[in-house]
Amino acid sequence: MESDPLEGAAEISQPRVIEPGYTISTVTDKISSIVLGQRQRPGWFLGFGVSFLLLMMLLYAVTVLFAIGVGIWGVNIPVGWGFAIVNFVWWIGIGHAGTLISAILLLLHQKWRTSINRTAEAMTIFAVLCAGMFPVLHLGRPWLAYWLFPYPNTMWYWPQFRSPLVWDVFAVSTYLTVSLLFWFVGLIPDLATLRDRARTRAKQIVYGFLAMGWRGSAVHWKRYEMTSLLLAGLATPLVISVHTVVSFDFATAIVPGWHTTIFPPYFVAGAIYSGFAMVLCLAIPLRKFYRLEDFITTRHLDNMGKIMLATGLIVAYGYMMEAFMAFYSADIYERYVTLNRMAGPYAAVYWCLIAFNVVVPQALWSRRVRTTVPALFTLALIINCGMWLERFVIVVISLHRDFMPSIWRMYAPTRWDWMTLFGSIGLFLTLLYLFIRYLPMISIFEMRSLVTETEGERR
Amino acid sequence: MAQVFHHSTNLISRLTIYGFFLLLIVGGFIPYWIDGSPYVTEANVPKVQPVPFSHKHHTAELGIDCRYCHTSVEESSFAGLPPTETCMTCHSQIWKNSPILEPVRQSFREDRSIEWVRVNALPEFVYFDHSIHVAKGIGCTTCHGPIGAMPLTWAENSLKMSWCLDCHRHPENNVRPKDEVFSISYQPPAHQLELGTKLVKEYKIYSLTDCWTCHR
Numbered sequence: 001m002e003s004d005p006l007e008g009a010a011e012i013s014q015p016r017v018i019e020p021g022y023t024i025s026t027v028t029d030k031i032s033s034i035v036l037g038q039r040q041r042p043g044w045f046l047g048f049g050v051s052f053l054l055l056m057m058l059l060y061a062v063t064v065l066f067a068i069g070v071g072i073w074g075v076n077i078p079v080g081w082g083f084a085i086v087n088f089v090w091w092i093g094i095g096h097a098g099t100l101i102s103a104i105l106l107l108l109h110q111k112w113r114t115s116i117n118r119t120a121e122a123m124t125i126f127a128v129l130c131a132g133m134f135p136v137l138h139l140g141r142p143w144l145a146y147w148l149f150p151y152p153n154t155m156w157y158w159p160q161f162r163s164p165l166v167w168d169v170f171a172v173s174t175y176l177t178v179s180l181l182f183w184f185v186g187l188i189p190d191l192a193t194l195r196d197r198a199r200t201r202a203k204q205i206v207y208g209f210l211a212m213g214w215r216g217s218a219v220h221w222k223r224y225e226m227t228s229l230l231l232a233g234l235a236t237p238l239v240i241s242v243h244t245v246v247s248f249d250f251a252t253a254i255v256p257g258w259h260t261t262i263f264p265p266y267f268v269a270g271a272i273y274s275g276f277a278m279v280l281c282l283a284i285p286l287r288k289f290y291r292l293e294d295f296i297t298t299r300h301l302d303n304m305g306k307i308m309l310a311t312g313l314i315v316a317y318g319y320m321m322e323a324f325m326a327f328y329s330a331d332i333y334e335r336y337v338t339l340n341r342m343a344g345p346y347a348a349v350y351w352c353l354i355a356f357n358v359v360v361p362q363a364l365w366s367r368r369v370r371t372t373v374p375a376l377f378t379l380a381l382i383i384n385c386g387m388w389l390e391r392f393v394i395v396v397i398s399l400h401r402d403f404m405p406s407i408w409r410m411y412a413p414t415r416w417d418w419m420t421l422f423g424s425i426g427l428f429l430t431l432l433y434l435f436i437r438y439l440p441m442i443s444i445f446e447m448r449s450l451v452t453e454t455e456g457e458r459r
Numbered sequence: 460m461a462q463v464f465h466h467s468t469n470l471i472s473r474l475t476i477y478g479f480f481l482l483l484i485v486g487g488f489i490p491y492w493i494d495g496s497p498y499v500t501e502a503n504v505p506k507v508q509p510v511p512f513s514h515k516h517h518t519a520e521l522g523i524d525c526r527y528c529h530t531s532v533e534e535s536s537f538a539g540l541p542p543t544e545t546c547m548t549c550h551s552q553i554w555k556n557s558p559i560l561e562p563v564r565q566s567f568r569e570d571r572s573i574e575w576v577r578v579n580a581l582p583e584f585v586y587f588d589h590s591i592h593v594a595k596g597i598g599c600t601t602c603h604g605p606i607g608a609m610p611l612t613w614a615e616n617s618l619k620m621s622w623c624l625d626c627h628r629h630p631e632n633n634v635r636p637k638d639e640v641f642s643i644s645y646q647p648p649a650h651q652l653e654l655g656t657k658l659v660k661e662y663k664i665y666s667l668t669d670c671w672t673c674h675r
Binding site: 151152153154155156157195204205208209212213 | 463464469472487488491494495617619620621624625
């Protein structure tokens with residue numbers, strides 16, 4: 001990478017992206033030993049155990065759901081979209097930070113992304129898996145979910161291509177495919193490192209199989225660079241498009257509170273907002289427990305805090321415009337929905353959302369907050385809760401009072417709803433624990449090149 | 460360092476990568492072929508009945524009208540299965556000692572219906588009405604095939620939704636003049652498309668392909 005002297009000057013004043021004193025081999029040792037180390041720390045087993053229990057709870061809740069049906073949930077007319085869709089939108093939003101970090105920041109040559117992109121990409125994939133589960137679960141006959149795809153069938157019928165719900169299927173499955181490919185391609189050189197360092201035959205075979213014969217020749221690297229640039233180019237529009245399509249699920253419907261043109265940009269900003277909050281929620285404990293403070297420095301935390309602040313302000317603008325347009329439009333239903341959000345039976349949820357997503361994150365203006373780890377972690381947790389509440393407000397509050405007062409009805413989640421929500425967090429964490437156990441959570445070869453570059457700067 | 464894999468792994472990995480995509484495409488079509496095949500639909504498979512009733516003999520050879528037995532086809536969703544009394548209008552006089560007709564006589568004596576085996580079965584979630592099809596110029600043989608050539612009756616068509624939609628999307632390919640509806644020897648003319656288009660307009664046939672047309 002060509003270095004601009006001015007850019008270097010700017011970086012000197014900031015904390016480093018990697019602490020000094022590391023060489024190519026110590027970086028490799030430190031990261032690969034987490035995976036290849038003989039004994040895993042007891043903390044890992046504890047965390048994995050708790051996550052796995054939550055996952056089993058999900059399995060139980062889903063089994064009961066499939067056996068009995070969606071009647072076990074709190075959904076009913078008029079609130080036909082309850083927790084399932086709230087959780088779907090929440091999870092899919094969380095995934096967006098990974099793609100933003102890995103694709104857009106790669107194309108923009110942001111070096112600081114190196115140590116967090118692997119975990120963020122893994123987070124994307126796991127979040128999309130959690131998200132993709134919910135639309136299938138909320139189907140009355142989930143075993144017919146494949147009807148959403150245009151497969152050769154004797155009915156001679158395509159899915160309804162005019163429906164954004166079908167666009168969703170394509171958006172989410174494309175997203176999952178591209179993210180998975182991107183992640184896997186980025187892993188190949190590191191998998192080869194693990195293959196070469198593995199001591200047991202079984203590990204050699206598994207990592208060797210996944211490394212697909214990587215030898216690190218110049219041709220390999222050339223192709224690797226080309227592929228990751230291409231994939232980054234493919235993934236970049238997805239950051240915008242996926243959540244735009246998700247917002248169309250709402251925006252193309254005529255339900256007051258959903259039918260607004262601001263939804264696509266404000267959903268995308270919200271997605272990146274919650275995604276970075278989730279990256280922080282994961283990165284902060286990881287760097288602590290695995291002593292990776294030298295790789296994931298306060299510089300990273302500071303940068304992510306700034307991105308959260310920026311996207312949070314866009315989201316706040318979205319809330320403001322939603323309320324403003326409701327009154328400016330002079331549409332009595334829009335006005336009513338907005339008033340109902342602010343002063344209706346679910347008003348507490350709305351004001352919590354405003355507090356969590358708009359008021360509290362203003363603390364991020366302070367540099368001290370952005371570099372104080374516990375404060376940032378707490379803020380990230382609050383924002384994640386706030387973004388979940390936002391989807392609850394959009395889905396439930398807009399639906400529970402329809403045009404006709406005769407069908408107004410309150411929505412309350414049942415214990416199965418909660419079990420599925422926390423169970424999906426269990427699925428996410430279980431996958432994450434397996435990931436940090438069996439794959440390098442920081443890109444080894446990119447850190448190596450970062451070491452060489454920072455050395456060059458010092459000389 | 461020793462090689463982890465044998466040299467032949469290169470070939471195997473290529474085969475599995477390309478094979479996966481091939482499998483994906485072929486795998487999509489295999490269920491399609493099976494689902495549309497006579498193995499599943501039982502189209503063109505003659506059914507064994509308690510009495511070997513021949514539509515060929517009764518219609519083509521004797522010239523009995525469809526409606527002599529299937530009496531409600533013009534008024535009802537169900538074309539109607541004849542009661543044993545209908546059979547006995549003739550068979551109390553002719554072939555009255557034939558052993559193969561014994562189940563018919565037994566049914567008449569004991570006042571119990573003959574248990575015919577259903578040939579054309581639509582799923583229960585499909586609403587189908589014979590009367591409207593007959594009234595709009597869709598002939599019996601259009602769906603039921605060359606009934607005058609069936610010694611034992613078989614279903615001529617798959618009754619798959621694709622088959623229904625084929626005609627619902629393009630009725631002009633199949634519609635015939637109303638006075639030919641019950642003809643078992645009618646053959647579509649060479650200018651069927653021209654005639655069909657004219658009749659569609661004349662009979663006010665709408666291409667009904669909404670879900671709720673059939674799934675009510």
